[in-house]
Each structure stands twice: as structure tokens, then as C-alpha cells.
Amino acid sequence: MDNVVSFNSPPQTSCANCRCTTPCMVRALPQELRGEVARHVTARAPIARGEHLFRQGEPMNAFYMLRAGSVKSYLDSEDGCEQVAAFHFPGDILAFDAMAERRHMSSAIALETIAFCTIPHDRVMALITSAPGLWSALMRGAAGHIVDAEQHALLLGQKSAPARLASFLLALSHRFAARGCSATEFNLSMSRQDIANYLAVAVETISRLFTDLQRKGALTVDRRFIRICSLQTLEDMANEGQVARVSHA
Amino acid sequence: MDNVVSFNSPPQTSCANCRCTTPCMVRALPQELRGEVARHVTARAPIARGEHLFRQGEPMNAFYMLRAGSVKSYLDSEDGCEQVAAFHFPGDILAFDAMAERRHMSSAIALETIAFCTIPHDRVMALITSAPGLWSALMRGAAGHIVDAEQHALLLGQKSAPARLASFLLALSHRFAARGCSATEFNLSMSRQDIANYLAVAVETISRLFTDLQRKGALTVDRRFIRICSLQTLEDMANEGQVARVSHA
DNA sequence: CGCCCTTTTGAGGCATTTCAAACATTGTGG
DNA sequence: CCACAATGTTTGAAATGCCTCAAAAGGGCG
Numbered sequence: 001m002d003n004v005v006s007f008n009s010p011p012q013t014s015c016a017n018c019r020c021t022t023p024c025m026v027r028a029l030p031q032e033l034r035g036e037v038a039r040h041v042t043a044r045a046p047i048a049r050g051e052h053l054f055r056q057g058e059p060m061n062a063f064y065m066l067r068a069g070s071v072k073s074y075l076d077s078e079d080g081c082e083q084v085a086a087f088h089f090p091g092d093i094l095a096f097d098a099m100a101e102r103r104h105m106s107s108a109i110a111l112e113t114i115a116f117c118t119i120p121h122d123r124v125m126a127l128i129t130s131a132p133g134l135w136s137a138l139m140r141g142a143a144g145h146i147v148d149a150e151q152h153a154l155l156l157g158q159k160s161a162p163a164r165l166a167s168f169l170l171a172l173s174h175r176f177a178a179r180g181c182s183a184t185e186f187n188l189s190m191s192r193q194d195i196a197n198y199l200a201v202a203v204e205t206i207s208r209l210f211t212d213l214q215r216k217g218a219l220t221v222d223r224r225f226i227r228i229c230s231l232q233t234l235e236d237m238a239n240e241g242q243v244a245r246v247s248h249a
Numbered sequence: 250m251d252n253v254v255s256f257n258s259p260p261q262t263s264c265a266n267c268r269c270t271t272p273c274m275v276r277a278l279p280q281e282l283r284g285e286v287a288r289h290v291t292a293r294a295p296i297a298r299g300e301h302l303f304r305q306g307e308p309m310n311a312f313y314m315l316r317a318g319s320v321k322s323y324l325d326s327e328d329g330c331e332q333v334a335a336f337h338f339p340g341d342i343l344a345f346d347a348m349a350e351r352r353h354m355s356s357a358i359a360l361e362t363i364a365f366c367t368i369p370h371d372r373v374m375a376l377i378t379s380a381p382g383l384w385s386a387l388m389r390g391a392a393g394h395i396v397d398a399e400q401h402a403l404l405l406g407q408k409s410a411p412a413r414l415a416s417f418l419l420a421l422s423h424r425f426a427a428r429g430c431s432a433t434e435f436n437l438s439m440s441r442q443d444i445a446n447y448l449a450v451a452v453e454t455i456s457r458l459f460t461d462l463q464r465k466g467a468l469t470v471d472r473r474f475i476r477i478c479s480l481q482t483l484e485d486m487a488n489e490g491q492v493a494r495v496s497h498a
Numbered sequence: 499c500g501c502c503c504t505t506t507t508g509a510g511g512c513a514t515t516t517c518a519a520a521c522a523t524t525g526t527g528g
Numbered sequence: 529c530c531a532c533a534a535t536g537t538t539t540g541a542a543a544t545g546c547c548t549c550a551a552a553a554g555g556g557c558g
Contacts, residue, residue, distance in 0.1 A: 097392055105395075136374070157332045203505080
């Protein structure tokens with residue numbers, strides 16, 4: 001589970017005959033630019049669960065566009081502990097945080113077998129002047145990451161453990177719904193351990209909270225399969241029980 | 250303390266005769282582009298402590314470049330509680346998070362009287378094709394914000410209260426040092442309340458931790474003035490006492 | 499089939515919060 | 529310029545949410 005994806009692995013397809021239906025940075029571009037940008041996109045060989053797309057500290061080569069499967073990104077602190085920063089699903093672009101120093105500031109690991117494309121960073125740079133739509137797309141992507149990370153901090157800073165889990169499940173629900181999947185029934189691609197770390201609570205707490213939620217009739221849990229029975233209950237929980245600590249008038 | 254900065258307030262100076270010595274997005278550009286970009290930069294009238302640069306939800310007009318003073322940015326959640334997201338100092342650029350939806354996703358408020366410039370968002374868009382250096386600068390800025398926000402989440406998720414305060418003080422120290430100011434003596438521009446909220450602990454805890462740090466001889470505190478006596482002690486504290494919860498092998 | 503890892507459940511402990519009350523500081527109007 | 533109000537800070541004592549430890553139950557995979 002340890003090798004980083006090799007940049008020597010053979011390209012699989014090209015954008016021209018890509019049959020993906022997920023949101024895609026390339027297809028989001030105006031028609032006249034697609035060809036030019038697509039020329040530099042490489043569809044890479046799938047990688048298996050547990051393998052890394054990149055690791056913190058490595059030099060940045062490319063942006064990663066996830067086509068299928070899911071990915072977890074996480075930070076290592078100097079003292080060796082980790083913080084899961086985000087979960088990524090098809091259509092997401094990864095490696096924005098590497099733009100600052102041209103070095104990855106987080107690691108990304110596949111939670112299941114994934115398919116993805118890459119576009120070399122220097123090619124993107126070169127294309128910017130001829131494809132302003134590309135710059136907008138990237139900037140919006142980066143901005144989205146900022147918002148997500150700040151919302152994550154808000155969740156960790158202001159919400160109680162039950163509110164965190166409820167918020168997390170609702171966020172997943174919304175993301176799936178936005179992709180045309182069911183908002184109320186889905187499989188978690190991450191372990192309880194990952195959820196616990198992302199929400200910064202103990203694994204045991206996650207387990208207890210799931211049982212509580214089932215007792216309340218808010219959802220049913222079978223292994224990693226979730227069926228939400230009452231979005232309303234989750235929304236109520238997500239907004240109650242914060243730790244106060246307000247700052248301004 | 251409630252009006253947002255008016256875009257009708259008169260320009261003060263231009264980049265040509267700007268005497269600022271703080272890091273600046275414009276001066277970071279290659280010589281031949283400065284003039285073109287600078288033409289669109291407006292130095293705005295200073296605003297006082299407690300006034301907002303922008304508020305969450307408002308449409309985005311411009312990027313904000315802080316020239317003097319300090320700013321706090323924070324998020325409001327649906328249920329009305331707040332999370333301080335970051336503190337900003339001269340040279341920082343604000344409003345990246347607004348790029349996603351062209352609407353501010355956080356609020357920014359002056360912690361003391363500040364001087365700043367703005368550059369309209371649509372002008373930046375228009376300049377991108379002719380000034381690739383500008384795009385790099387902005388992208389690096391955005392990436393820096395992602396890294397900061399993710400580090401903030403790591404701090405909240407993995408560190409104990411003492412470690413959080415120590416990390417916070419060290420981060421301030423490094424930022425001041427990078428600006429040519431003392432790394433060991435400085436004034437906090439934010440209240441204990443703001444620090445507490447940023448670190449997601451109770452104000453009382455911050456107060457107690459400051460007294461502890463003084464007892465340990467790590468620093469002296471007088472009101473908002475901090476003198477760090479032992480960076481080493483702070484570094485040790487910043488890395489001990491995390492809550493574990495590791496996720497991967 | 500059996501080992502191992504993940505998940506669940508219970509009981510006790512501790513870091514941090516909450517509540518309460520001085521105290522200091524800043525701002526304001528007489 | 530001082531008194532008073534409002535706000536911010538400090539300190540103490542009690543309460544609690546969540547963690548830690550411990551152990552059993554459940555699935556996945558060779």
C-alpha cells in the first residue's frame with residue numbers, strides 16, 4: 001500500500017473519447033478551449049485502496065482529477081499525529097494546496113479503487129494566458145477548498161460530537177445529491193476510524209453516536225450502508241449543542 | 250461599528266508613489282507588469298477598529314490588500330455561532346474564499362485602524378491573460394489560505410489546549426519575524442476572547458494558560474504585550490499533549 | 499476455518515467547560 | 529477631569545462531555 005502513483009504508468013484514454021459523466025474541469029470549459037486543454041490531460045491507470053496519489057512533502061507535478069472512487073486527504077504534523085482534512089469524490093480536483101510552494105502540503109490516499117486524470121502543473125501554467133476559462137475554473141476550485149477547510153474548522157471548533165456527526169452525514173448527503181445519487185441512502189467509503197479522525201472524536205464515540213441515531217429513528221446503519229430516515233432530525237442535531245464561545249457583539 | 254467600507258470613499262494614493270514597505274502583491278510582480286496592474290489598485294481611506302471590510306453573504310467586489318493594522322476573519326454558522334478563521338497582517342490578501350461563488354463566505358473586521366488597497370475582481374480577471382505573474386501570485390495566495398485553514402483544523406482536531414496556545418504564539422512569532430519584527434516581543438492585536446474562539450477553548454482557559462506559561466518562565470505577559478523568554482519551551486508544549494486518534498498504519 | 503482488524507459496548511477518569519465573583523481597563527457623559 | 533457604566537480579564541470551585549482503558553462481538557480475507 002505504499003507506492004505513490006508512477007508517472008510512467010501508461011495513459012488509458014484521452015478526453016476525446018472519455019465516457020465519464022462525472023463533473024469534469026475539462027468539459028466545464030468553453031467548447032473552443034477543450035481540445036487545447038484536453039491534449040495535456042492524461043487518464044491514468046486505476047490505483048487500489050490504500051495507495052497514495054501523493055504524499056506530503058513531495059514536489060508537485062500535476063493536478064489530479066478524480067473520475068471514480070473516493071480519496072481521503074490528511075495532514076501529518078511535526079509530532080507525527082494526523083488529521084484527516086477532507087474526503088473527495090468524482091469530479092473533485094486535488095493538489096491545490098501544493099500551489100503555494102510547489103510541494104504537497106497534505107497526502108492523498110485512495111479509500112477504494114479509483115480512476116483519475118492528471119494535468120501537469122506546468123502545462124496549466126502555460127495554458128492560462130490562452131484559456132482564461134481555465135484560470136477561473138481553477139480559482140473557483142481553490143476557493144471551494146478554502147471554504148471547505150474553514151467550514152471544517154468551524155465544525156471542529158463550535159460543534160458538539162453529535163452535531164459533528166450529523167453535520168458530516170448531511171454534508172455527504174448533499175454531495176451525493178448534487179451528483180445525482182440518493183441523498184438518503186449511500187455507502188460510506190471511509191472507516192469509522194477515518195470519520196472519527198475527521199470529526200476529531202474517539203472511534204468509540206462515533207460508534208455510540210450511530211447507535212443513538214438509530215435508537216432515535218433518524219437512520220439505519222448496516223455496516224457501511226446508511227439509510228437516512230429523517231433529514232430533519234439530523235438537521236436539528238447539527239445545529240444544537242454547540243459550545244457557544246461567541247466573540248463579537 | 251457597523252458600516253461596511255464604502256466603495257465611494259476617495260482613493261488616497263497610487264502605487265506609483267506608495268511608500269509602503271510591507272510585502273505587496275503589486276511589487277511582487279515583474280517590473281514590466283507593475284504599471285498595468287497598479288493602474289487598477291485603489292488605496293482606500295483607513296477604517297477604524299470594529300468596522301468590517303466585508304461581511305459574509307455580500308457579493309464580492311474586489312481583493313483586499315492589507316497595508317497596515319490587523320484584521321480578523323470569521324465565519325457565522327446557520328445557528329448563529331461564530332468561528333474565528335484567521336488573523337491577517339500587513340501584506341496579506343483577503344477575499345479568496347469569495348472566488349467560488351462571487352460572494353463572501355466569511356466576514357472580515359478590523360482589529361485596529363487599518364490601511365489597505367483594493368483591486369476590483371473583474372479587473373483582475375481581465376488582467377490575467379496579459380499578466381501571468383499575477384495569476385501565479387493569486388494562486389499562491391489562495392493555496393496559502395488552504396494550507397492555513399487545514400493547519401487550523403489540525404490544530405483544533407489534534408492538539409490539547411496548552412499545545413494550541415503554544416502553537417498560536419509560535420505562529421505569530423514566525424509571522425512577525427518574517428516581516429522583520431521581533432520574534433520574541435510583540436503586542437497582540439486581538440482580545441483574549443478572539444484568541445479563545447480561534448483556538449476553540451473557553452476564555453477562562455486562555456487566561457489560565459497565560460498564567461501557567463508565566464509561572465513556567467516561558468514568557469511574560471503584560472496586558473496585550475508578550476515577551477517570549479523561551480521559544481524552546483513553547484515548541485515543546487506545541488508538540489506534546491495531542492489527543493492521539495491516529496488513523497492509518 | 500481461523501486469524502486479524504474493525505466495530506461495538508461498558509465503566510471510570512480527566513481535561514476543559516460552566517458558573518460565579520472579583521478585578522482591571524476602557525470608554526462616556528456630566 | 530472624574531464618576532460610572534460597560535467590557536474585558538483573572539481566579540476559584542463544581543459539573544460534564546468525551547476520552548481512555550478493557551473486553552467482547554462481528555466481518556473480511558487468506
